[in-house]
Amino acid sequence: MTKNKIPSILQTWFLRFKMEIALFISPTLKDHCEESAPQTLTCALCTFRIRHRFSSALRILEVGREKLGVQRCRDPQEVDDPPCISSGREMATPVLWACFVVLAAGVVAYAQRHSQQDTHVLYERLGSDVTLPCGTAAWDTAVTWRVNGTDLEAAHLNGSQLVLEGLDLSHSGHYACYQGSSWHLRYQALLHVGMPPREPVLTCRSNNYPKGFYCSWHLPAPTFIPNTFNVTVLHGSKLLGCEKDPAPKNRCHIRYTQLFSTVKYKVTLTVTNALGHNSTAIIFDEFTIVKPDPPENVVARPVPSSPRRLEVTWQTPSSWPDPESFPLKFFLRYRPLILDQWQHVELSDGTTHTITDAYAGKEYIIQVAAKDNEIGTWSDWSVAAHATPWTEEPRYLTTEAQAPETTTTTTTSFVPPPTTKICDPGEVGDGVGSSTGLLLTVTVTVTVTLTTIAATGLFI
Amino acid sequence: MDLRAGDSWGMLACLCTVLWHLPAVPALNRTGDPGPGPSIQKTYDLTRYLEHQLRSLAGTYLNYLGPPFNEPDFNPPRLSAEALPSATVNLDVWRSLNDRLRLAQNYQAYSHLLCYLRGLDRHAATAELRRSLGHFCTSLQGLLGSIAGVMAALGYPLPPQGAEPAWAPGPSHSDFLQKMDDFWLLKELQTWLWRSAKDFNRLKKKMQPSVPAVTLRLEVPASDL
Numbered sequence: 001m002t003k004n005k006i007p008s009i010l011q012t013w014f015l016r017f018k019m020e021i022a023l024f025i026s027p028t029l030k031d032h033c034e035e036s037a038p039q040t041l042t043c044a045l046c047t048f049r050i051r052h053r054f055s056s057a058l059r060i061l062e063v064g065r066e067k068l069g070v071q072r073c074r075d076p077q078e079v080d081d082p083p084c085i086s087s088g089r090e091m092a093t094p095v096l097w098a099c100f101v102v103l104a105a106g107v108v109a110y111a112q113r114h115s116q117q118d119t120h121v122l123y124e125r126l127g128s129d130v131t132l133p134c135g136t137a138a139w140d141t142a143v144t145w146r147v148n149g150t151d152l153e154a155a156h157l158n159g160s161q162l163v164l165e166g167l168d169l170s171h172s173g174h175y176a177c178y179q180g181s182s183w184h185l186r187y188q189a190l191l192h193v194g195m196p197p198r199e200p201v202l203t204c205r206s207n208n209y210p211k212g213f214y215c216s217w218h219l220p221a222p223t224f225i226p227n228t229f230n231v232t233v234l235h236g237s238k239l240l241g242c243e244k245d246p247a248p249k250n251r252c253h254i255r256y257t258q259l260f261s262t263v264k265y266k267v268t269l270t271v272t273n274a275l276g277h278n279s280t281a282i283i284f285d286e287f288t289i290v291k292p293d294p295p296e297n298v299v300a301r302p303v304p305s306s307p308r309r310l311e312v313t314w315q316t317p318s319s320w321p322d323p324e325s326f327p328l329k330f331f332l333r334y335r336p337l338i339l340d341q342w343q344h345v346e347l348s349d350g351t352t353h354t355i356t357d358a359y360a361g362k363e364y365i366i367q368v369a370a371k372d373n374e375i376g377t378w379s380d381w382s383v384a385a386h387a388t389p390w391t392e393e394p395r396y397l398t399t400e401a402q403a404p405e406t407t408t409t410t411t412t413s414f415v416p417p418p419t420t421k422i423c424d425p426g427e428v429g430d431g432v433g434s435s436t437g438l439l440l441t442v443t444v445t446v447t448v449t450l451t452t453i454a455a456t457g458l459f460i
Numbered sequence: 461m462d463l464r465a466g467d468s469w470g471m472l473a474c475l476c477t478v479l480w481h482l483p484a485v486p487a488l489n490r491t492g493d494p495g496p497g498p499s500i501q502k503t504y505d506l507t508r509y510l511e512h513q514l515r516s517l518a519g520t521y522l523n524y525l526g527p528p529f530n531e532p533d534f535n536p537p538r539l540s541a542e543a544l545p546s547a548t549v550n551l552d553v554w555r556s557l558n559d560r561l562r563l564a565q566n567y568q569a570y571s572h573l574l575c576y577l578r579g580l581d582r583h584a585a586t587a588e589l590r591r592s593l594g595h596f597c598t599s600l601q602g603l604l605g606s607i608a609g610v611m612a613a614l615g616y617p618l619p620p621q622g623a624e625p626a627w628a629p630g631p632s633h634s635d636f637l638q639k640m641d642d643f644w645l646l647k648e649l650q651t652w653l654w655r656s657a658k659d660f661n662r663l664k665k666k667m668q669p670s671v672p673a674v675t676l677r678l679e680v681p682a683s684d685l
Binding site: 236259261377 | 510516533537544546548549550554624647648651652654658661
């Protein structure tokens with residue numbers, strides 16, 4: 001026998017154990033073990049656990065046994081032990097055989113059991129009926145069914161088969177069937193109750209024009225079972241790839257290869273699950289899906305010494321890649337918190353605006369939206385900014401000629417003169433008229449000239 | 461191209477050559493020229509106006525053509541309309557266009573498109589359509605003149621009046637294919653107007669250094685309030 005060949009044979013033997021259920025050692029091993037040379041064949045099998053699913057019968061006797069114990073076939077020149085070594089080196093042959101017998105029996109039994117006990121995975125439709133058989137057991141066999149470890153009453157049984165009617169979501173679970181008093185597991189299954197997918201909702205949008213666009217989708221109703229989504233994008237006759245987002249999962253991106261294209265894009269989404277499939281498609285022009293993200297960092301500040309002004313600044317959305325070549329225009333809306341009606345200003349450029357007709361001392365809420373100058377639609381409204389116009393520090397009444405600025409009670413440091421009427425929110429109704437009324441009421445104790453100036457001041 | 465009796469395309473070709481020479485209007489002689497900025501702005505505004513006008517014109521015309529041309533999802537393959545000047549361009553190429561080329565491409569495109577548009581007029585059945593088309597053609601003529609003005613102000617020569625527009629239908633051009641050509645003409649026109657807006661906006665930014673927005677602040681003394 002060759003020096004190098006035997007260890008590799010043993011190794012192959014070793015590896016083969018892991019794959020086959022029952023095998024005999026390669027006849028070549030036998031061939032290489034001559035009777036004259038001292039031979040030991042390794043009883044490596046007894047140390048392996050059953051789950052490795054192998055057994056092996058060694059035709060030790062044919063090889064020749066001079067001694068009892070572990071038979072290991074190796075090159076006599078070899079110093080190192082071959083990889084397959086057993087713990088029981090001096091085991092007697094009968095013990096060795098017993099080892100094999102037990103092993104073989106175990107393996108066979110295990111194989112038999114396992115083939116019946118592979119967990120089946122079932123997907124069934126909500127509201128339907130399903131009958132689960134107890135493996136290969138006969139119809140009239142006495143069986144016990146268990147759901148998630150809990151016994152089921154016999155009422156659901158049709159012989160040895162379990163009948164489930166009108167499936168609902170609570171029926172999902174692990175079902176197992178045991179035969180007889182020995183609790184022999186004959187069948188097990190994981191039942192998932194769900195729905196085939198309804199037509200998905202697909203939208204595409206370009207918030208980073210002219211780089212590309214993305215499409216996102218969702219199902220109008222849950223299916224309760226796993227779904228796979230497949231998106232295809234057709235530009236004329238050309239098929240484009242839509243790169244899926246790792247998160248969120250229901251989104252994919254496409255890059256524009258050509259700009260100012262007259263050919264429409266067609267995006268098709270197919271959703272598939274174990275119970276069915278559905279699809280939807282949308283067709284659009286490059287220009288129609290352009291919708292920027294809302295402006296960022298909207299900040300509103302009072303303007304010092306200007307009680308009716310608010311300075312608003314914002315930034316173009318960071319997702320818009322090229323505001324120089326593809327400028328955005330903005331839409332600003334603002335109102336005092338106490339009123340419902342918004343005022344609007346459209347701005348063709350610049351990221352700043354000063355509101356000049358704010359009601360003195362009232363807190364304002366301000367929002368900005370963006371749109372490409374020529375194409376697409378308006379973005380959503382930005383996060384709201386709040387601000388109150390500048391108010392002068394209150395001065396105490398000294399003479400009639402010096403009158404304090406009038407403010408509402410929202411100013412914390414302000415101590416109203418004893419004759420000033422407390423601001424009643426109910427009085428502030430719908431617009432300028434009531435505000436004027438309030439102002440006039442408050443300044444009733446002030447000299448006539450100042451009242452006139454105050455009144456005209458409101459109408460600037 | 462052989463001119464058969466009653467061959468309107470022959471007449472069209474003739475008309476087109478005439479039109480080709482027409483927009484070579486010299487720039488207005490302006491002393492103390494404020495620069496091309498105002499005329500670029502004017503050109504930009506014209507593209508916006510035309511785009512708005514085209515929307516209503518196209519709606520009417522496509523309805524006249526009838527289904528499927530007036531359906532929003534109509535997505536036909538481009539066949540014979542390959543000779544139409546296409547606005548489609550690679551982004552980097554578009555960005556790197558020099559001013560002269562940018563203007564020249566616009567000028568040439570609209571010259572072609574105007575020519576074809578005038579051809580559209582011949583089979584427009586209703587008077588209302590003819591009127592709308594005529595009005596649009598006049599506006600488009602104005603745009604061409606405006607572009608020519610900008611080019612002249614910047615010292616660029618007008619594009620050479622080269623070959624006649626290559627787009628002509630085959631001998632047996634069916635009614636449906638004719639309608640298809642009309643559809644693509646309007647589509648290309650719309651796309652060009654969108655592109656021109658971007659083109660002129662880019663030119664505008666390049667011509668004028670960024671002017672800070674002038675905000676009129678009325679500083680009212682506090683005592684007045």
